Amino acid sequence: MDLNHYLAERVRMIETALSRHVPPASRKPATLHRAMRYSLLAGGKRLRPVLCLAAAEACGGKASAALPLACAVECVHTYSLIHDDLPCMDDDDFRRGRPTSHKVFGEGVAVLAGDALLTVAFEIAAKVPGWPRYPLAAVIAELARASGSLQLIAGQVADLEGERRDLGAGDLRFIHLRKTAALLTSSIRLGAMSANTTPARLKALTLFGRSLGLAFQVIDDILDVTQTSDKLGKSAGKDVAAGKATYPAIHGLEKSRAEARRLTAESGRALRGFGRDADILRAIAAYLLQRDY
């Protein structure tokens, strides 16, 4: 299996579906729909939805069954980026190589475009039929919890409040687990649910997602220190400039790189009970570790 080919094909499938699930840019109010589409269809790795589809396949399911959930997760992720970039939050001017939503559409419309993407995420998720082990109620609850005040938003708040004080290793872990690992893990879980997977496999994939999500965030922290803005497609060095706690700031670069490797190995072990069907998940984890950090 060629990972690049798989990723390109899946990204195309996801972007076609995302475009279909959100009203056209011409639909009134046009500014709002333009803003929603500007951020949602801005490219990006599509890591979360790809993982959702790959998890469905790792459990013997079909990517098409998981596709609405993959789109829902990407809508949640995009909304969180739009709000996170606002002047009252991280105050970032660039994202995915383009000006952020509020730089283009103004703060008011950016807030509302984020709100609308969060809302449409649940409309899209409600299109799946649910499955014997995971009825629709469980699917909606999963998405809401991962995106909610104890997970994704908890991470954003802790990150925001952390700018004003010294964070320890434990605080940083609290933020990483919630701001990054929660939604990423939920993407994988939702994919697995669409394959009506066993509770044991769901648990293994949860561990996989958690390790992978933490690894991903540690690597992002490293890249913020070592890369240029050009290469990142967003402002580099922002975390340092904002006096934010990051993995390298607390533990140093060497230890951070070792931790990223350790977490990736841990994610690999979580998949031991899976056969060849999970090769794509393994390949994605390896690919993430091979980012040049």
Add this chain to the structure above:
Amino acid sequence: MDLNHYLAERVRMIETALSRHVPPASRKPATLHRAMRYSLLAGGKRLRPVLCLAAAEACGGKASAALPLACAVECVHTYSLIHDDLPCMDDDDFRRGRPTSHKVFGEGVAVLAGDALLTVAFEIAAKVPGWPRYPLAAVIAELARASGSLQLIAGQVADLEGERRDLGAGDLRFIHLRKTAALLTSSIRLGAMSANTTPARLKALTLFGRSLGLAFQVIDDILDVTQTSDKLGKSAGKDVAAGKATYPAIHGLEKSRAEARRLTAESGRALRGFGRDADILRAIAAYLLQRDY
């Protein structure tokens, strides 16, 4: 039936349930949960959730079956107020007689508290079992559409953009239908769904909600002109100061009052096919018209 007694009893039921559905203020991140509860449990008329419960009863159902949906709608309403009050939106300092969320917690936390209330709305809504004519998928889709980019948020955007230009009567109707009538109508529809009502009754209640919602907004516009801030519990005259189109600004006070009466009569006619079970809905409509405008 004593309306005041009914309202007090229902409001207590709703507030107890709301408090249970949102994490305690001590739960980490405490700032976020304090902010969510500050706005959600700030009192207010609870008009939308009360209508949800009353609609369930008008269709022969039980208030308890509709209660999670009533709470979900109130979470959506509260999130929309928090975001609407932000400096980049209406920039309002008072709401329900208290400082607005961003004045107390800062803009970043206010944005996130709104996000979290929108998210928890879907988690709460997913607690209902669904009903033969209205399975959970239909319930979630109903809530998401009423709250989404073509309804509630469309109204907010049009309102925001309207501040910068002259609006006509048609534009104002577009805003009122979406910013106010959509979620209010959806509250009623969700209550009716929880009673597994017939499509014909759902349609009649949709017309009822639409007329009532428009009447409610016209009256709010009138009160913004004629009342003091003290009496409103929010800043009076804001719409005029912001150069916003309002019903009285376009049509004059006399015609606005006549329109409020006409819409209320229309809402009454929509309930003609209902028996005594709908008396409470009729009483609420009459009560709204009797606000001293």
